[in-house]
Amino acid sequence: MIVKDLVQQMIDEDGVISVEKCGNINIYWCFKSQTLQTLYDSSEMLKKKIQDTEGDIATCKQELEKTLQLGRRQKFTVGQETYIRDVLLEQRKKTLEEIKKNSTKLQKIESIRWDAAKIQDKKQMVQLKKTQLEKITDNIEILVDYLYKKFFLQPEQIRKEFEIPEEFKEFADV
Incomplete structure (x- = not known):
């Protein structure tokens, strides 16, 4: 039973073994060139992924260097709007406090509300x-x-x- 499962796995997932039904007999085969082609295709796909990832890494490094050179700016522009960092941080702090207050109120209401x-x-x-x-x-x-x-x-x-x-x-x- 283990051999049967292993062969079926090699047919389904790996594609190492091919099978053909002739009458009531299953014929299994595996050619060396077929295996080599599968390995070659896999290696080419991995090489392409490596190149893409290296390109992403290079882009991220460039953005990091640019950010480190410029440092954090107090004023910055996104699109056509200009923002001040300190004002945004203060707004964020107030918003987080408000969320915290409202969530405690909601918990109180949920604890006393009957459905x-x-x-x-x-x-x-x-x-x-x-x-x-x-x-x-x-x-x-x-x-x-x-x-x-x-x-x-x-x-x-x-x-x-x-x-x-x-x-x-x-x-x-x-």
Whole structure:
């Protein structure tokens, strides 16, 4: 099975092996010239990518040298508009502060705003807590009843000893 997968990979992805179906037999072949041509094409493509990348690097180096020579200017022009660096930095600072304030306001609003999904989630959570509370109170009542029947203790004494509130006193004679 591993050999079959390897051969299929060499056919599909690499193009190293060629296959032809003749009747009910698959014929596989690989010519040296075909492999060499594939390698040559790959090398030419890589050489072209290297040249393009070297050209990009040279352009970036020229722009960097130009920027380093000129330094940061307080006034600069983009298109037909002239900008002052300090004014833009101050505007940026104010904008960032405003964004921060507004995002905190938005978080506060989102935390107190109720939508249908949030209401449904809260309902499910309350229902779950109610079910858990009912199980706990039932278990307490079962334990009180067990102690009452096993040791002949009065339920009031048990509740007083374990500091169980009187609200749980529903079924005294179950």
